Amino acid sequence: MQYEILREQCKKMHALSLTNLAKDLQDASTSAVTKPAVSLQKSRLVLEEILYELYKLEMQAEPKQKSIRAFMNNRNFIAKIHPRRIYLLINLVRKMTIISSNSIVEAKAAKIVLDYISDIVEWFINRYDCSFKATISARKGSLFEDIMPPFDINILFQEDQPTDDYEYAANWFELAANEGNASAQYNLGVLYNHGRGVKRDYKIARMWYEKAAAQQDADALYSLGVLYHLGQGVAQNYDEAAHHYKTAADLGNADAQYNLGVLYNQGLGMPINFSEAAKWYVLAANQGNTSAQNNLGFLYHNGTGVVQSFEEALACFEVAALAGDASAQYNFGYMYIKGRGTAQDFQEAAKWFHLAALQDHTNAEFQLAMLYNTGQGLQQDTDEALKWFKLAAHKGHINAQYCLGALYAKEKNSSRAEKWLQLAANNGHISAGYELGLLYVDQLQQPEKALHYFKVAAEKGYPEAQFQLGLLYATGDGITLNYPEAVKWWRAATDQSHIRAEYQLGLLYEQGLGITQDLDEARRCYRLAAIQGHAGAQYQLGNLYDKGTGVEQDYTEAAKWIEQAAAKGHAKAQYQLAQMHSHGQGVPKDFARAAQLYRLAANQGHQKAQFQLGMLYRKGQGVAQDYSEATRWLKKSLELLH
Numbered sequence: 001m002q003y004e005i006l007r008e009q010c011k012k013m014h015a016l017s018l019t020n021l022a023k024d025l026q027d028a029s030t031s032a033v034t035k036p037a038v039s040l041q042k043s044r045l046v047l048e049e050i051l052y053e054l055y056k057l058e059m060q061a062e063p064k065q066k067s068i069r070a071f072m073n074n075r076n077f078i079a080k081i082h083p084r085r086i087y088l089l090i091n092l093v094r095k096m097t098i099i100s101s102n103s104i105v106e107a108k109a110a111k112i113v114l115d116y117i118s119d120i121v122e123w124f125i126n127r128y129d130c131s132f133k134a135t136i137s138a139r140k141g142s143l144f145e146d147i148m149p150p151f152d153i154n155i156l157f158q159e160d161q162p163t164d165d166y167e168y169a170a171n172w173f174e175l176a177a178n179e180g181n182a183s184a185q186y187n188l189g190v191l192y193n194h195g196r197g198v199k200r201d202y203k204i205a206r207m208w209y210e211k212a213a214a215q216q217d218a219d220a221l222y223s224l225g226v227l228y229h230l231g232q233g234v235a236q237n238y239d240e241a242a243h244h245y246k247t248a249a250d251l252g253n254a255d256a257q258y259n260l261g262v263l264y265n266q267g268l269g270m271p272i273n274f275s276e277a278a279k280w281y282v283l284a285a286n287q288g289n290t291s292a293q294n295n296l297g298f299l300y301h302n303g304t305g306v307v308q309s310f311e312e313a314l315a316c317f318e319v320a321a322l323a324g325d326a327s328a329q330y331n332f333g334y335m336y337i338k339g340r341g342t343a344q345d346f347q348e349a350a351k352w353f354h355l356a357a358l359q360d361h362t363n364a365e366f367q368l369a370m371l372y373n374t375g376q377g378l379q380q381d382t383d384e385a386l387k388w389f390k391l392a393a394h395k396g397h398i399n400a401q402y403c404l405g406a407l408y409a410k411e412k413n414s415s416r417a418e419k420w421l422q423l424a425a426n427n428g429h430i431s432a433g434y435e436l437g438l439l440y441v442d443q444l445q446q447p448e449k450a451l452h453y454f455k456v457a458a459e460k461g462y463p464e465a466q467f468q469l470g471l472l473y474a475t476g477d478g479i480t481l482n483y484p485e486a487v488k489w490w491r492a493a494t495d496q497s498h499i500r501a502e503y504q505l506g507l508l509y510e511q512g513l514g515i516t517q518d519l520d521e522a523r524r525c526y527r528l529a530a531i532q533g534h535a536g537a538q539y540q541l542g543n544l545y546d547k548g549t550g551v552e553q554d555y556t557e558a559a560k561w562i563e564q565a566a567a568k569g570h571a572k573a574q575y576q577l578a579q580m581h582s583h584g585q586g587v588p589k590d591f592a593r594a595a596q597l598y599r600l601a602a603n604q605g606h607q608k609a610q611f612q613l614g615m616l617y618r619k620g621q622g623v624a625q626d627y628s629e630a631t632r633w634l635k636k637s638l639e640l641l642h
Contacts, residue, residue: 238269483514
C-alpha cells in the first residue's frame with residue numbers, strides 16, 4: 001500500500017514538472033530493501049529538493065545555497081511551515097539521513113524514513129499545487145534596535161496548531177526515542193518543553209534532551225543550554241548554559257553559536273567579551289542565523305569587539321534584512337535615515353521600516369509613523385501616521401504614546417489627547433507631561449491639573465515647563481497667586497536661555513512683584529530678550545528709554561527698540577511709535593507715518609490708537625480731512641468703555 005502511495009505521488013510530481021524530485025523519490029522507494037544506504041541518500045535529496053522548491057515559493061527568492069541545514073536555520077522560512085508536525089518530520093528525516101562512513105544502514109531505517117518522506121511529500125504537493133500562484137501574487141513588498149533578547153524560544157512553537165498534529169507526532173517520536181533514536185529523543189523533548197501533544201513538563205523535556213545530548217545531538221545540547229539559561233526545569237545557571245551551548249556550537253549548531261555570543265555580549269555568567277561574542281556571531285551568521293547577523297551589525301556599528309565600521313554594519317543588517325529578520329530590517333532602515341554607511345535616504349528607510357512594521361516590530365511602527373507624519377520619504381498622511389502610532393502606542397511604546405497624544409491635541413480631540421499623553425507622562429516622558437499641562441490649560445480649562453505635570457517636567461529641567469509653571473504662579477489661574485515661585489521657575493528657565501522667561505522676569509523686576517524692584521535688572525532682562533527678537537521685550541526696553549525709567553531718557557534709543565517691536569505687529573509698540581512720529585521724539589515728525597501706525601494698532605483693537613486716528617481725520621493731519629471717517633474711529637474707541 002505504501003508503494004502504491006509513493007507511485008501516485010511520483011505521478012503528481014511529474015504532472016507539476018518536478019521531474020528530478022519524482023525520480024529521486026522513485027529511487028528511494030525501489031532501493032529501500034536492497035540498498036538502504038542509497039535509499040537514505042535519495043530520501044535526503046527528496047527532502048532537499050522539497051525545501052528548495054518551497055523556499056522559492058514562500059520567500060520569492062532564489063536561495064544562496066541548496067543546503068538542508070541552511071534552510072532549517074532560516075527562522076523566517078521555517079515559520080512558514082504549517083502544520084508544525086511537518087517540520088518535526090523534516091527535522092527527523094534530516095538527522096536520520098546523515099550517514100557516516102562507518103554506519104551500518106538497515107532496511108528498517110530506510111523504510112521508516114520513506115514513511116516519513118511520504119507524509120512530507122503529500123503535504124508539499126498539496127501546498128505547491130494550491131498555493132503557487134496565490135503565494136506569488138501575495139508577496140509582501142520590501143520595507144536600529146537594542147540587542148536582541150538572549151534567544152528566541154523555538155520559533156516553531158509560537159503559534160497554536162491543532163492538538164492532533166502534535167499528539168500524532170508525540171506517539172511516533174516516543175516509539176523511536178525508546179529505541180534510542182537521538183533525533184526522536186530530541187523532538188520528544190521539544191514537545192514536552194512546549195506542551196504540544198503532551199502536558200508541558202520541563203523535567204521530562206530535560207530528560208529526553210539529556211539522552212539525545214549523550215549521543216552528541218547538537219540540537220539537544222542547545223536545548224539543554226536554553227533550559228539552564230531560562231531556569232526551566234532546572235535552577236538557572238549561565239555557566240551550565242554556556243557549557244552546553246559551547247558543545248553544541250562546536251558541533252556546528254548555529255543557534256548555540258548565536259546564544260553563546262549573546263552570553264559573552266551581555267556578560268551573563270562570564271565577563272563581557274565583545275571579541276568573543278563577535279567570533280561566535282560570525283560562525284552563526286555564516287550559517288544564515290539572522291539574529292547573529294543582526295547582532296554582529298551592532299558590534300560593527302558601535303566598534304565593540306571589532307573595528308568600528310558603519311559599512312560593515314550596514315552589510316550585516318542587509319543580509320539579515322533580506323532574509324526577513326524584522327529587527328535587521330528596522331536597523332537597515334535606521335542606517336538609511338541616519339546616513340550611516342550609506343547616503344541618507346528617507347524613501348529607502350521607509351521601505352525597510354514598513355517591512356519590519358508588517359512583522360509587528362514596534363520601533364519600526366513608530367519610525368514609519370514619524371515619516372508619514374513629516375512626509376519624509378513618502379507622501380505626508382496624518383491618517384497613516386495615526387494608524388502606525390496607535391499600533392506602537394498600544395504595545396507600550398512611550399514616544400508613540402506621546403506623539404499620538406500630541407496629534408490628537410493638535411486636532412482638538414482633547415479626551416484622546418489626554419489619555420495618551422497621560423500614559424506617556426506616567427511612564428516618565430517629560431515632553432508628554434508638558435504637553436498634557438498645556439492641554440489642561442488651553443483646551444480643558446483645568447489649570448489646577450496642569451500644575452502637577454508642569455512641575456514634574458520643570459523639576460527635570462524642561463525649560464518650557466519651567467516657563468509655563470511660572471505663568472501659572474504669576475497669573476493665579478486656578479491656583480494660588482505666588483510671585484516668588486514664578487520668579488524661581490522663570491530664573492531656572494533663563495539659566496537655559498529661555499527668551500520668554502527672560503522677558504517675564506524683566507516685568508517682575510520692573511514692577512517689584514515677588515522680588516525687590518530693580519530697574520537695572522529689568523533692563524538687563526529686556527535687553528537679553530530683545531536682542532533675540534522678542535517683541536514684548538523690545539517694546540518694554542524702548543519704553544524704559546522713552547519714559548526715562550531707571551535710565552536717562554533717550555528718545556533715539558527708545559525709537560530703535562520700539563520700531564523693531566512695531567515691525568513685528570506689536571500693537572502697543574505701533575501706537576507708541578505713532579506718538580513719537582506725531583511729536584518728533586527720536587524720529588522725524590511725520591503725521592502720515594503716524595497715521596499708518598495708528599491704523600495698524602487700531603485694527604488690532606488698540607483704543608488709544610483708534611482715538612488718535614480719528615483725531616487725525618478730524619484735523620486732516622497726515623490724511624485727507626474726513627469727518628465721517630473721524631466719527632467712525634472715535635466711536636470705535638468708545639465701544640469697549642460702555
